Amino acid sequence: MSLLELDDLSVTYRIAAGEVPAVRGVSLALAPGEALGVVGESGSGKSTLALALLRLLPRDALVSGRILLGGEDVLTMNWGRLRAVRWAEASIVFQGAQHALNPVQRIGDQIAEPLLVHRLASPARSRSRVAELLEQVGLPAWRSRSYPHELSGGQRQRVMIAMALACEPRLIIADEPTTALDLMVQAQVLTLIRELVASQEISLLMISHDLSVLADLCDRLAVMYAGRVVETGPSKGEFSHPYSRALAAAFPTVGDPTSRLAPQGLPGDPPDPMELPTGCTFHPRCPVALDTCSAVSIDLRRVDERRTAACVLVGEDAC
Numbered sequence: 001m002s003l004l005e006l007d008d009l010s011v012t013y014r015i016a017a018g019e020v021p022a023v024r025g026v027s028l029a030l031a032p033g034e035a036l037g038v039v040g041e042s043g044s045g046k047s048t049l050a051l052a053l054l055r056l057l058p059r060d061a062l063v064s065g066r067i068l069l070g071g072e073d074v075l076t077m078n079w080g081r082l083r084a085v086r087w088a089e090a091s092i093v094f095q096g097a098q099h100a101l102n103p104v105q106r107i108g109d110q111i112a113e114p115l116l117v118h119r120l121a122s123p124a125r126s127r128s129r130v131a132e133l134l135e136q137v138g139l140p141a142w143r144s145r146s147y148p149h150e151l152s153g154g155q156r157q158r159v160m161i162a163m164a165l166a167c168e169p170r171l172i173i174a175d176e177p178t179t180a181l182d183l184m185v186q187a188q189v190l191t192l193i194r195e196l197v198a199s200q201e202i203s204l205l206m207i208s209h210d211l212s213v214l215a216d217l218c219d220r221l222a223v224m225y226a227g228r229v230v231e232t233g234p235s236k237g238e239f240s241h242p243y244s245r246a247l248a249a250a251f252p253t254v255g256d257p258t259s260r261l262a263p264q265g266l267p268g269d270p271p272d273p274m275e276l277p278t279g280c281t282f283h284p285r286c287p288v289a290l291d292t293c294s295a296v297s298i299d300l301r302r303v304d305e306r307r308t309a310a311c312v313l314v315g316e317d318a319c
């Protein structure tokens with residue numbers, strides 16, 4: 001059974017100018033222990049998707065579909081159950097999350113908080129658990145007595161990861177967890193996440209605009225464009241959808257310095273969600289679009305055993 005299953009998930013923000021359809025009919029599944037990457041350009045709906053998973057969206061956002069976590073629908077569970085699920089069953093690490101640390105509370109107390117709130121450890125046991133967690137994320141135990149300003153950005157992000165791990169959740173959602181860090185520290189934190197996920201039975205849903213980072217870290221990728229998933233498949237292997245292919249060409253491969261020599265930019269800009277093109281929303285930027293693409297939008301369909309794509313040019317029924 002899947003640990004996480006999204007079924008036709010849609011999110012629409014309501015703003016003064018009208019409605020912003022940020023996520024449109026996304027269906028995805030994540031197996032226990034699997035690492036799934038969600039990639040797409042800015043504005044494709046990745047963060048909205050991440051926030052929806054733990055019902056962290058603004059109250060007036062319209063959400064429909066189902067989000068099944070261990071078979072239970074997050075969208076319909078009551079507040080008590082939702083509080084129990086956050087941290088303990090699924091936790092989230094945001095971009096620049098280190099700024100979320102309380103500046104006047106010691107690191108150790110902040111890491112212990114979810115353990116105490118969820119009554120998963122006594123105050124005495126929580127102290128030894130904090131030391132364990134700090135060690136897991138590569139920080140010495142004495143750091144538990146430090147205040148956030150005494151740590152570097154990379155160390156603070158490690159603290160956030162320790163907090164996310166504290167209650168031993170089955171799922172970690174990481175939304176651009178290293179974007180605010182410099183390149184060297186980014187690589188260290190990504191290696192840490194990879195090691196933690198590999199050594200424990202944790203599922204990872206990792207969000208990034210950087211395909212090369214995700215390809216390196218995840219088993220499978222879902223490519224988002226204008227609020228929809230346009231391709232899913234193994235992270236190693238050739239993409240099928242023209243958007244995924246363009247995205248792959250735009251990013252150098254991690255660990256392959258020669259590929260940095262010729263990254264091609266992706267032409268044009270993603271559409272405004274309030275003025276989506278007709279048919280396939282990628283057609284105005286697509287190098288291989290047919291006349292029909294401005295009129296016809298198709299759902300994800302099978303390309304091979306492990307890959308699906310939403311393009312009239314690929315799959316068994318390709319034009």
Ligand SMILES: Nc1ncnc2c1ncn2[C@@H]1O[C@H](COP(=O)(O)OP(=O)(O)OP(=O)(O)O)[C@@H](O)[C@H]1O
Binds near residue numbers: 013014021040209273
């Ligand atoms: N609170 C909000 N109110 C209204 N519109 C929003 C809100 N948050 C996001 N949006 C809009 O929803 C769309 C999807 O945004 P989202 O942040 O989910 O995309 P993203 O892929 O995560 O982008 P980025 O990588 O830049 O964070 C965008 O058009 C964005 O402007």
